[in-house]
Amino acid sequence: MSEKIYEVPAAWAKKAHLTDAKYKKMYAASIKDPDKFWAEQGKRIDWFKPYSKVRNVSYKPGKVSIKWYEDGTTNVSYNCVDRHLATRAKQTAIIWEGDDPSESKKISYGQLYTEVCKFANVLKANGVKKGDRVTIYMPMIPEATYAMLACARIGAVHSVVFGGFSPDSIANRIEDATSEMVITADEGLRGGRKVPLKANVDAAAEKAPVKTVIVVKRTGGDVAMKDGRDVWYHEEAAKVSGHCPPAEMKAEDPLFILYTSGSTGKPKGVLHTTGGYLVYVAMTHQYVFDYHDGEIYWCTADVGWVTGHSYIVYGPLANGATTLMFEGIPTYPTISRFWDVVDKHKVNTFYTAPTAIRSLMGAGEEPVKRTKRKSLRLLGSVGEPINPEAWEWYHRVVGDDRCPIVDTWWQTETGGIMITPLPGATRLKPGSATRPFFGVKPELVDAEGKVLEGAAEGNLVIAESWPGQMRTVYGDHKRFEETYFSAYPNKYFTGDGCRRDADGYYWITGRVDDVINVSGHRMGTAEVESALVSHPMVSEAAVVGYPHDIKGQGIYAYVTLMTGEKSSEALRKELVAHVRKEIGPIASPDLIQFAPGLPKTRSGKIMRRILRKIAEDEFSALGDTSTLADPAVVDDLIANRQNKR
Ligand code: 6R9
Numbered sequence: 105m106s107e108k109i110y111e112v113p114a115a116w117a118k119k120a121h122l123t124d125a126k127y128k129k130m131y132a133a134s135i136k137d138p139d140k141f142w143a144e145q146g147k148r149i150d151w152f153k154p155y156s157k158v159r160n161v162s163y164k165p166g167k168v169s170i171k172w173y174e175d176g177t178t179n180v181s182y183n184c185v186d187r188h189l190a191t192r193a194k195q196t197a198i199i200w201e202g203d204d205p206s207e208s209k210k211i212s213y214g215q216l217y218t219e220v221c222k223f224a225n226v227l228k229a230n231g232v233k234k235g236d237r238v239t240i241y242m243p244m245i246p247e248a249t250y251a252m253l254a255c256a257r258i259g260a261v262h263s264v265v266f267g268g269f270s271p272d273s274i275a276n277r278i279e280d281a282t283s284e285m286v287i288t289a290d291e292g293l294r295g296g297r298k299v300p301l302k303a304n305v306d307a308a309a310e311k312a313p314v315k316t317v318i319v320v321k322r323t324g325g326d327v328a329m330k331d332g333r334d335v336w337y338h339e340e341a342a343k344v345s346g347h348c349p350p351a352e353m354k355a356e357d358p359l360f361i362l363y364t365s366g367s368t369g370k371p372k373g374v375l376h377t378t379g380g381y382l383v384y385v386a387m388t389h390q391y392v393f394d395y396h397d398g399e400i401y402w403c404t405a406d407v408g409w410v411t412g413h414s415y416i417v418y419g420p421l422a423n424g425a426t427t428l429m430f431e432g433i434p435t436y437p438t439i440s441r442f443w444d445v446v447d448k449h450k451v452n453t454f455y456t457a458p459t460a461i462r463s464l465m466g467a468g469e470e471p472v473k474r475t476k477r478k479s480l481r482l483l484g485s486v487g488e489p490i491n492p493e494a495w496e497w498y499h500r501v502v503g504d505d506r507c508p509i510v511d512t513w514w515q516t517e518t519g520g521i522m523i524t525p526l527p528g529a530t531r532l533k534p535g536s537a538t539r540p541f542f543g544v545k546p547e548l549v550d551a552e553g554k555v556l557e558g559a560a561e562g563n564l565v566i567a568e569s570w571p572g573q574m575r576t577v578y579g580d581h582k583r584f585e586e587t588y589f590s591a592y593p594n595k596y597f598t599g600d601g602c603r604r605d606a607d608g609y610y611w612i613t614g615r616v617d618d619v620i621n622v623s624g625h626r627m628g629t630a631e632v633e634s635a636l637v638s639h640p641m642v643s644e645a646a647v648v649g650y651p652h653d654i655k656g657q658g659i660y661a662y663v664t665l666m667t668g669e670k671s672s673e674a675l676r677k678e679l680v681a682h683v684r685k686e687i688g689p690i691a692s693p694d695l696i697q698f699a700p701g702l703p704k705t706r707s708g709k710i711m712r713r714i715l716r717k718i719a720e721d722e723f724s725a726l727g728d729t730s731t732l733a734d735p736a737v738v739d740d741l742i743a744n745r746q747n748k749r
Contacts, residue, residue, distance in 0.1 A: 108492075110499070110532040116508065120394045120528020127529040127539075134542040135568075141543060142383075142571060146173055148390075149382050149422060150187050152352050153177040161569040163594045168585045171356050172380030172571045179350035180359055180382050181257035184421035185220055186350065188213045196426045199400065199449050200246050203293040203432035205441075208448075211246055213424070216253075218346040219246070223254035225344035226337065230285065230316050234259035234351055237283040237361065239314075241265045241274055241305055243292030244431040247320045247337070248407050249417050251287045256359060256378075259351040263361040263373070266408025267292050267299060269688040271307035277363050278312040280373055281578060286314050287337075289322040295436035302327040309333075355379030361578045362410055364516040365628035366587060367599070367618035373578030374410075374516050381519050382422055384572030388520040388541060389419030392510055393453050393482060394527045400479070402428035403455040404442070409625075410516040411486055414572075415455065419520070434460055439467045443475035443502070454502075455484035455510075457624035461494045461502075463654045469501050477504065482527055484510045487624030488656045489612050495534035513537035513612050515598065516626070517588070519572030522546075523610050536609045543570045548604055553592045556604075563616055564602035565595040618712070620649035620657045625690045627659070632693065635686035636661060639679060641669045646702050646710050647693070650719040650747055658694035660719040660747065662702060671698035695719075695746040701737040703729070718742060721749045 155176030193214035242248035292299035363371040405411035420427035548562035629647040636645035652658035
C-alpha cells in the first residue's frame with residue numbers, strides 16, 4: 105500500500121469551502137449533536153412546510169425505521185428547478201454532449217423548467233398519479249433527466265433501469281415495482297452503435313405487460329408502435345402546457361426505487377425518499393466537489409446507476425450547478441474523447457470510475473497529453489477501489505499534478521458519498537477514501553461484532569443514520585432488515601471490508617459478501633449463477649470474482665453440465681450469450697471452466713473460498729480441504745483452471 109502523501113495545494117486551502125480545521129470542527133459537531141447539525145443543514149433546500157422534527161430512527165431488530173424531517177413538506181423538482189429561476193433562468197443547467205462530437209447543446213434553467221413541466225403534464229395526461237411507479241429505460245439524453253424530474257414533480261416514483269440491461273431484467277424490475285408505465289427512446293447511441301431500447305422494452309412487456317409506453321425520438325430509427333399502448337413523446341408534448349405546479353410531498357414520500365445486486369436472490373429495489381435524500385446529495389455535492397457558482401461539473405456515470413441519480417441530476421441541480429451529461433463512451437471517436445470534452449466545455453470538475461482510468465492508462469499518455477485540460481481543477485473517483493498506480497497516473501497525467509483527487513466511497517444504499525477526501529481540507533493518500541463525511545460514523549467490526557479501535561482491519565459498518573440512507577427494500581422490509589441490520593445489531597452493515605490506518609484514514613478493501621464489482625458495476629454472483637443454470641445443458645454453476653487488470657474484477661464461472669452433455673468452445677460462447685440475454689452484457693462471464701464436480705462440504709455447501717483461490721491462480725494456498733465430500737474434485741479444478749498466469 106502506498107503511503108505517499110499529497111498535501112492540500114496552497115491555492116486550494118485559500119479558496120475552498122473547507123479547511124482541515126473547519127472539517128474537524130464541523131465533523132465533531134455533526135457527531136456530537138446530530139439533531140442540531142442536521143436541523144441546520146436541512147435549510148439548504150426549500151420547504152413548503154418547515155420541519156420541526158429532524159431525526160426519528162430505530163435500528164432495533166424487527167423495528168427498523170428511518171425517518172428524517174418527517175413533518176416537513178417539499179418537492180424535489182421545485183428545488184432542482186423552480187427555486188433557481190429568479191437568479192439563474194439564463195444560466196446553463198445541463199450541457200449535453202452527444203455520442204457524435206458534432207452534437208451538443210445547452211439547456212438553461214429556464215428551459216429546464218419548461219421541459220420538466222411539459223414532461224410532467226404528459227405523464228399526468230397519460231394517467232400517472234402521485235405514488236405510481238414509472239420505469240425509465242433511457243439513453244443519456246436530456247429527456248432522461250426531464251423524465252426523472254417530471255416524476256418527482258408530480259410525486260410519481262421513478263425506477264430507472266440501466267440501458268445495458270436485457271429485456272428479462274427490465275421485465276423483472278417492472279414486475280417488482282408493479283409499474284404500469286415505461287419511458288424509453290427509439291434507440292440509444294453509444295460509440296456510433298445503436299442500442300435497440302424500444303425493441304427491448306417490447307420484449308420486456310411481453311413478459312411484464314404495461315399500460316403505457318412513452319417513446320422519445322432519439323435516432324429516428326424504425327420502431328414498432330403498439331396501438332393503445334405506445335405513444336410518441338413529441339406528439340404528447342405538443343398537446344400540453346409548459347407549466348405544472350409541483351406536488352406538495354412529505355419528506356418521507358418515496359422519490360425513487362433503484363435496483364441493485366445483493367449477495368442472494370434477485371436484485372433489491374432500494375428505496376430513497378424525498379427530503380433527507382435531497383439535503384444529503386446537495387450537501388455532499390457542494391463540499392466533496394467544492395462546488396462554486398459558475399463552475400462546469402462533469403460526472404461520467406450513467407443515470408441508470410445511483411451515481412447518475414445523485415451526482416448528475418439531483419445534487420448538482422439542487423445546487424444550481426451546471427452539470428454535463430455525456431451520451432457516448434471514452435474511446436469514441438478517439439481515445440482522447442474525455443479530454444476533448446473537457447477542453448470543449450471547459451470542465452472544472454471531472455468525476456469518473458477507476459475502470460475507465462485503467463483502460464485509458466493502457467493507451468499511454470499521448471492521447472491525454474495532446475489535449476490541454478487547463479480548466480480542470482478537481483478529479484474524482486467512484487465505484488470501486490482505485491489502485492495506487494491508477495491514482496498516480498490520474499493525478500500526474502490527467503491532472504498535471506495540479507488537481508486533487510476525491511476518492512469517494514458510497515453505495516446505492518447510502519444515497520450519497522460517505523467516506524471521502526474534501527479538497528482544501530484533506531491530505532491525500534493514493535488508494536484511500538480517507539475520512540468520513542459529516543454525520544457519518546464508520547466503525548470496523550470483527551466477525552463477532554466486536555468494535556475494533558485504532559489501526560485495524562475488519563468489516564465496515566455505520567453506526568447512526570444519515571439523511572441520505574435508503575429507507576427500505578421496496579415491498580420487502582424484512583429483507584431490508586435482514587440484509588443490513590442483522591449481522592451487527594443496531595448498525596448498518598455495508599458489505600465491504602476496510603482497513604483504518606494510524607492516521608484514521610479508511611482504505612476500502614472490497615466486498616466481503618458474494619457481490620462482485622465488475623468495471624464499477626455491482627453484480628451478485630447468485631444472479632449470474634441462476635442465469636447459467638437456466639440454460640438447459642447446465643446442471644450447476646458457481647461464480648466468483650477474480651482480479652482483472654482493467655475491470656477490477658472479472659467474472660469467473662465454474663459450470664457443471666447435465667449428464668451426457670459435452671463441453672466445447674461453441675458451448676462456452678453459447679453460455680456467454682445466454683447470460684447476456686438473461687441479464688445484460690455487463691454480466692458476461694470472462695472465463696468459464698467446465699468442471700465435472702464442484703467442491704462441496706458433506707452438507708452440500710459449495711466451498712467458494714476454494715473456487716476463489718483457483719480463479720485467482722493461487723491454488724497453493726487453498727487452506728483446509730478436509731471437510732470436502734470429495735477432495736479429488738479440487739485436483740481436476742486446478743488442472744483445468746482458466747486463469748493461468
Ligand atoms: C456509488 C456506487 C457500491 C460498492 C461498495 C464498494 C464499491 C464504491 C468505492 C468502492 C472502494 C470507492 N465502491 N465506491 N470501493 N472505493 N471509492 O458505486 O454504488 O453501485 O451500489 O456500489 O462499490 O464495494 O459497496 P454501488
